[in-house]
Amino acid sequence: MNKSKLTLILFGFLLSLHLSAQKGESLFDPNYMHEVRFYFFENNFFENMDSLWDVHHAASGINVPYTKALVQIDGNWLDTVGIRIKGLSSYYKANSKKKPFKVDLNEFTEGQQYDGMKKFNLHNGACDPAMLRDMLAYDVLRKAGVAAPRVSHCRLYFNDEFWGVYSIIEQIDKTFLKNNFASGGGTLIKNTGWDELHWKGPDIDPYLEDYEMKTNEDENDWSGFLHFVDVLNNTPDAEFAQAIQEVFDVDLYLHVMAVDVMTNNWDSYIDGERNWYLYHEPSSGKFHWIPWDYNLSLGGALTVEGAPYPPFEEDCYLQASFSYYSDDNVFYFINKTVPDIQQVFWDFGDGHTSTELEPSHQYTGTGTATVCLTAYRMENGNICENKRCKEIDLNFEPQQCQSIINGTSPYPATDPIFQLVAQQDEVCCEGDWDALCALQYYELSNSGQQSGVGTQGVEYDRDYPLIIADTNKVLIRRLMNVPEFRERYLNICCYLLANNFNQQRLFPLIDQQADLLRPHIKEDPNYIFHPDFFEYDTGNGSGGGGGAEIPALKWLLSQRFEQLEGHLADEGHDCSNATSLYGWHDIVINEVAASNVDPGGIPDPAGGYGDWIELYNNTAAEVRLDNFYLTDDPAKPLRWAFPIGTVIAPNGYLIVWADEDEDEPGLHTNFKLSKSGEFLMLMHEDGSVLDSLTFGEQVTNLTYSRIPNGTGDFEIKAATHGFNNSPVNAVEAELAEQITVLPNPSDEQLVIDFGQNILLNEILSVSLLSPLGKTLRFEISDNSSRVVIPTASFPPGCYFVKIDFTSGSLMKKVVIAH
Structure with missing residues (x-):
């Protein structure tokens, strides 16, 4: 069995074990057809909504007023909500009734939500006969570790009239930010126009034509955005790589760019200069790119024309006409x-x-x-x-x-x-x-509609190279001019083609969703396209002609996979260099603290008491953790990336704090652990899973630890935090009882007293270690009965005294408090 197939099977198994439910998990469940029913207070509700859109739809329709209605979602009634027509191209490329809508559940009823959601979008399938392009692209993005909207489908009713089949698409708002980032309280900025992120000066006014602040509007602080654009445009080349990474999540955008290129998503920054958000996250202090609107990816087009012939079986060719x-x-x-x-x-x-x-x-x-x-x-x-x-x-x-x-x-x-x-x-x-x-x-x-029966596919020649040559796209140009960013981007393309953006993963997803949608599309009274378009678009890639201009999904994808392999070859890039050298349990999740509190817990370098995860390197070589990830959600396997340059020593330990405090010293993830039970996984971006586990209810200030260390099953025990989990032997136990470390807490100094019955020549050295295991002070034993370590210069916090002797070592936890 090949590696990609094994990875997909493993992810499916891990998903079945995942314990925690995210907000929106029910509403965005793609495995069944939802039902959404609106009941309006007026008879001419649709005409009124259409009129409101017509008057207020400037700036991508973001200022259109809402209309009041009651709503029932999957049988659950909600009080008065707001609904309005949205969009531009999706409005104009629809028929007179099947317009796109935005729903705000608390527009008229404060605090109201459904399944944790306050807003969602109802997309009409404009430019997308299969009604799957948004779903597929967002699915690829999320699997690539990008915060992207979730998608499901519903039957939409207005006053009990079946209005049609719609996609339910997650709204990018405060709820989305809280679901996807360590901190959801930052500033969200939406790109509402066409812009290439060029510097227009230090005043915000010239930028407001293309951007709108969606959160923290009262503060109206654009200084972070202006600083980002300034750094992007005006930093000298020699300083650019470091400077841009201080204000912008570069690796995240490289993933987005790769997906945009691979899906031929022309209505994005790579070509159309639109459809994205920037989120300034407080915990990291960086801007994060959030992609939006993928109905024009994967061959989607601004047309409803054509009556393509449905697909046929290759071994049974027949086209009725x-x-x-x-x-x-x-x-x-x-x-x-x-x-x-x-x-x-x-x-x-x-x-x-x-x-x-x-x-x-x-x-x-x-x-x-x-x-x-x-x-x-x-x-x-x-x-x-x-x-x-x-x-x-x-x-x-x-x-x-x-x-x-x-x-x-x-x-x-x-x-x-x-x-x-x-x-x-x-x-x-x-x-x-x-x-x-x-x-x-x-x-x-001369068209297939009359005499060209048997013609397959449509004329479609869009083929973006991996490296966009348009130098006006300042973000792409400057990033690709940095050799390490360019190399990283091409490696991301390798990972996507191997484990994510490929036939093995996407074709079954198309088939599963097509089977779900098919009976409902047939009943849709307002389906935008010719009735045969759905079967053609979701079929095996055959059929076509009939004046159609949108290529079938599988035909387009098959062509794109081949093109992208060629583009990698054109770049002279060898994907084998992107593959991890390490496999299952070379590095393990060795110890987990899911309830670490004061008093009795272990503080992080800043003095806080967050959850923590200990990794152990079972190999005899130093391992660089570039492109390795930790996650607590198998649906988001690339949730938190180790910073570039992070290493774990041979047979060494590494502490990662799972507390969402990414701006603090040390390694801090963008997720927390749950005391009631949790899932954890360590993997490489190439799909290699090194370790995963699911644990149940935990005990405060005890840890879930491998016994024997690095290889064994898990037990709940006292924390060892950066040291061997295995129980001490009889000699070590006796030494531990006799050795004292005082005062504890300490201010000016620590005195390590070896007692009266220890053979002092057995003591080799005494070390003071930081919470991350770094040696701060090292003393060679001189056979005296005590060792004094000055502590006045060390900041307050939790430390460890390590005593090495001829048959082993032992550790004492100490606290320095001034």
């Missing part, structure tokens, strides 16, 4: 299926059917009808079946158009292509047949 024309209210259907078929079944959409190869049918009603042709043929002893549907306009009367008989058109009214042109462009029916009408006739004559 037909055209039609009408004459005196009788419709004549022309079978264009390829290859030859043995049997057909026509459903005329009004309760009548036919098995004739090319039937005619007279309708008695008006409006529209959906006509479906199902074609059958035998191949290799199997029955091949393929279905094609079209909506026809029963009210259209081609005889009233300007045809060859009564006008300027050179075609008769019964010409099927003439009828299509006349229906699409009323000028070609009612006015003079001009050059534009002639062009439309020519294009339809």
Whole structure:
């Protein structure tokens, strides 16, 4: 079994063991179709919402007023909430009813929330026939360690009328920040326009055209943002690498950029200069990039045009197709299926059917009808079946158009292509047949909609290289000009292709979600695209044509995987260099303190009492922990990265404080541990899991420790914090009883007294160690009965006295307090 497949299986197992639930876990559960019902207080609610959007939609629709409604989410009633139409391209590229919406649960009812969420978005699937592009891109981002929105799907009802299938997309707000960062109280800034982050001077006014502050608005402090843009643009090259990392999470953005490039997400900073947030997190003091809006990734396009042929099985090729024309209210259907078929079944959409190869049918009603042709043929002893549907306009009367008989058109009214042109462009029916009408006739004559049946895919040639050459993108240009950042970025691309952005992981996700959505999409009365578009977009990559401009997901992804491998080769980058040399239990989670309090606990270097994790290196070599991660959530495997340059000594220990205090001395994660039980995992970005564990209820100031040290099972015991977990032997126990360290707490000095019955020549040395195990003072034994260590120069906190003797060593915890 290959490494990537094993990693995916392991992640699935770890997810099943995860104990803690995050806010929004129910609302954003992607494994079932949710139901959201709004009940409005007025009959013309939709017209009013549409009018409000029309008046207030400037600046990406962020200032549109909310409309009051009651809501029921998955059977749970909430009091009055706010709902409004949102978006720009997703508004314009939708039909008259299926607009995108934003929901604020506490707009009119203060403090109201559902499943921990206060706001969410309802996306209409504009530019995305599969309604999966946002979900797929955000899923890749989250697996890559990026804080990105979650996505699920729902059936949306307005006053009990089924409005359609929508994506529920997480709102980037204070709740999102608290869920994803060590501190959620920082300043969130939204990019609302088109900007490349160029320096426009020290005054904020020129920037406000493209940015809006979303939190801490009352303070209105833009100084951090201006400093970031200043550092980005004006720092000399020699100082840039260090300076930018002090104000900006560079590694995070390198992951975002890699996903944007891989998914061809042109409507982002890499090309369109839009759709992101910047979050200034207090605990790290850095800006973090939060990506937004991926419906135009993976081939999504600003169009609803086309009627692509559905996919077919490679071993059973068959594409049903037909055209039609009408004459005196009788419709004549022309079978264009390829290859030859043995049997057909026509459903005329009004309760009548036919098995004739090319039937005619007279309708008695008006409006529209959906006509479906199902074609059958035998191949290799199997029955091949393929279905094609079209909506026809029963009210259209081609005889009233300007045809060859009564006008300027050179075609008769019964010409099927003439009828299509006349229906699409009323000028070609009612006015003079001009050059534009002639062009439309020519294009339809030569398109797959009429004669090109069997054409696969669509014309799509977007192919971003890994290194964006646009020098106007100052963030990309400056980062890629730093060799270590460029190397790191290419390694990230290697990791993504190996473990995340690949067919093995994404194709099953597409299939699973398509199966979930399919029956509901078929019932969607306001689905934006042609009915066959969903099957084509979520299918095996075959089908297409029919004037479609959006490529099928699997076709696009298969092409992209191959392109990206080529781009890595073009860069001369060897992905084998990005693979970790270490495997399972080379480094282990050796000791865990999930309830560390004062008094009795162990303080961190700043004097606080946070949770902590001890790692132990089972190898005889120093290990550099670049690109290693700790997480307490298997859904976020890359949650906290070890700072570049962090090392763990051979057969050595490393303490990591799990307390969200990232700005303090030492190593501090962006998550805390739970005394009631928790999950932990140590992994490399290439997918290698070095250790993982799940523990239950813990005891205050005792630890969950491996016995024997580094290899054994876990026991709850007294903390050893940076030292061997294994019990002391009889000699060590006797020495421990006789040796005293006084005074404890200490101010000016510590006196280590060896007692009366110890062979002093057994004592080798005495050391004073910091909480992280660093040697602060080292004394060689001179066979005297006591050793004095001055402590006045050391800051208050918890320390350890280590006594080495010929048969081992022992440790005493001491406190220095001035």
